[in-house]
Amino acid sequence: MNDMFIFNEIIGHLGLLELPIKGRSYTWSNMQDSPLLEQLDWFFTSVDWISDYPMTEVIP
Template sequence: MVSISNHHISENAVTALVQQEGAPMWWLTGVYGPQGSADKIAFLHELADIRDLHAGPWVVAGDFNLIVNAEDKNNENINRQMLARFRALLNRLELKELYLNGRRYTWSNERQNPTMEKIDHVFAMNTWEDGYPANLLIALGTSISDRCPLLLDLDAEF
């Protein structure tokens, strides 16, 4: 059984404390990142502010509308300055990306010559992974959306 408490809602995120019987407590933040560059910079500040308000193990998941690596996009049209800002924030917040099984990209513009990107991510602190060493992040298929949903199994059997 899982309980959620101490929720906090901000411009682009919802954060709550997750408690599961027999497991350590941790914070979960679900995000939906904005589109414009100025809004993305404000969003990165928002993530830092969220972390300042919530001490302890933390997982941040959702549609960031940002890529972490150049390989997360299938063409060279990359805002490298924004990519660098995002990576710098992840490093400062001590977040690492959970490996996504089953798919390289999570979004497509679905055109004849498509742009594809991995803009949906799950990031966690090392202390969170200590409590959930058997976690597994997988991409689910979809035929009705331009993106694929992600499923995080906290106790995967390998």
């Protein structure tokens, strides 16, 4: 079993939800003329948290 599969299994087992980053879809760039843009940071929360704080945002 690879690490990403195990990670995804744990996320699903815990019932976590991903919080999207507001305003962009990446968190890293190599700053080149033709840049590589990657999402290296991920934010997860619980259904209970979203119920209590529905306006929760991740801002870069």
